[in-house]
Amino acid sequence: MIGPYRVVSRLGSGGMGEVFLGASPSRRLVAVKVIRPELVDDPRWRKKFRREATLAQSVSGFYTAPVVDADPDAEQPWLATQYIRGVSLSKVVQQKGPLREQAACRLGAGLAEALIAIHRSEIVHQDLKPSNVLLASDGPRVIDFGIARPLDALPLSRTEILGTPAYMSPEQALGDPVHPESDVFSLGSTLVFAATGAAPFGTDHKVRSRIVYGEPDLTRLPDPMRGLVTRCLLKDPGERPTPEQILVALSTLLDAHYGEEWPPADVEQLIGVQERTLVEITAELPTLREPPPQGHAPVR
Known part of the structure; x- marks a missing residue:
């Protein structure tokens, strides 16, 4: 228990x-x-x-x-x-390959809405990445606020850089103060992974240096996503689009060109496998008749 x-x-x-x-x-x-x-x-x-x-x-x-x-x-x-009855973006791409362009646009729109809610709560997530994105039957979810920070928090020291290197923003990689624009950079990197199967700056030990000084590999990213993602990955935080602008851009693309339903077939298949496993596991649970432990306290 x-x-x-x-x-x-x-x-x-x-x-x-x-x-x-x-x-x-x-x-x-x-x-x-x-x-x-x-x-x-x-x-x-x-x-x-x-x-x-x-x-x-x-x-x-x-x-x-x-x-x-x-x-x-x-x-x-x-x-x-x-x-959340869903599977992680990292698992979907590893097992089924990159998302089709339509599904990637739908994913990006959902992540933009998530960031709007997170930033409206005056929080910077700081660790948006494929393993922290769940693909559910009704859309994506952002999880894990383990290193999230309030907007008014004091900056971390440069020796306390937190996050996942391949999906950090340049300012995060340098240990500079992090603001909502940093999450937009991570959204762009996550979309590249979703659509191509690879992080835009690689994943080896030199990835932080490439994020700060290099250019992303967007050669396999389909049009017209490339222009929007390129703006998300700009080095200057002030030049990146806001989550609201990302949502408008992707929603316009979806309305104008795409009619594919969510979830994609591959995602639905993985969710189905997981659901059947859950049914088997929970069917074996005994009825919980004992009262819950005392001393339980809500978050304050």
């Missing part, structure tokens, strides 16, 4: 913690994140975890995973979000 949730299976892990599929007493499914055992006794990590829970709870919108419960003060701090 994690809080009132029975652990069903393990979903994944990251730098701060692990994520499990959990079931409530009524068998509602949630994704439960916990701090890694070796970090539980470190007050700095507890503080970061509380910040993640607070920031994630403040974001609303169709394209994020809402926080439903949390107890950052528990012996093993945990955070529960609505379980």
Whole structure:
């Protein structure tokens, strides 16, 4: 048990913690994140975890995973979000190949809407990347606010650069102050991966240098996406489009040229496989008759 949730299976892990599929007493499914055992006794990590829970709870919108419960003060701090029935963009591309242009445009429009909601809550996500994007039957979702920061937070020191190198903005890679425009750069990089199967600046140990000083490889990116993505990946944050402008541009393309339904067939197939697995797992769960543990506290 994690809080009132029975652990069903393990979903994944990251730098701060692990994520499990959990079931409530009524068998509602949630994704439960916990701090890694070796970090539980470190007050700095507890503080970061509380910040993640607070920031994630403040974001609303169709394209994020809402926080439903949390107890950052528990012996093993945990955070529960609505379980999204979907698969990560990274898994889709790895198993099925790049998205078709229509689907990539739909993805980009959804991510732009997600960033509008996130930035409206005065938060910079800082880690928008393929593994933090879930493709669900009703559209994409942005997850994992582990290194998100309030807009008015003090800048990090240059020795504390956080994020995933291949999807960082130039200012993030340099350790400079990060603003919402940084998330737009990451959106552009994520769209390149979605449409081509590769990050625009590569993934090796020199990727941060190429992000700061080099040019992205957009040769395999289909038109007319290339012009918009090129603007997202400009070095000067002030020259990048806003999420609102990205949404308008992609929505116009979808209205004018495309009629493909979401989700794409390959995504729907992967979701179906995952759903059948979930049905098999949850069917074996015993009825949860015991009351949930006491001491459960909401995020403040």
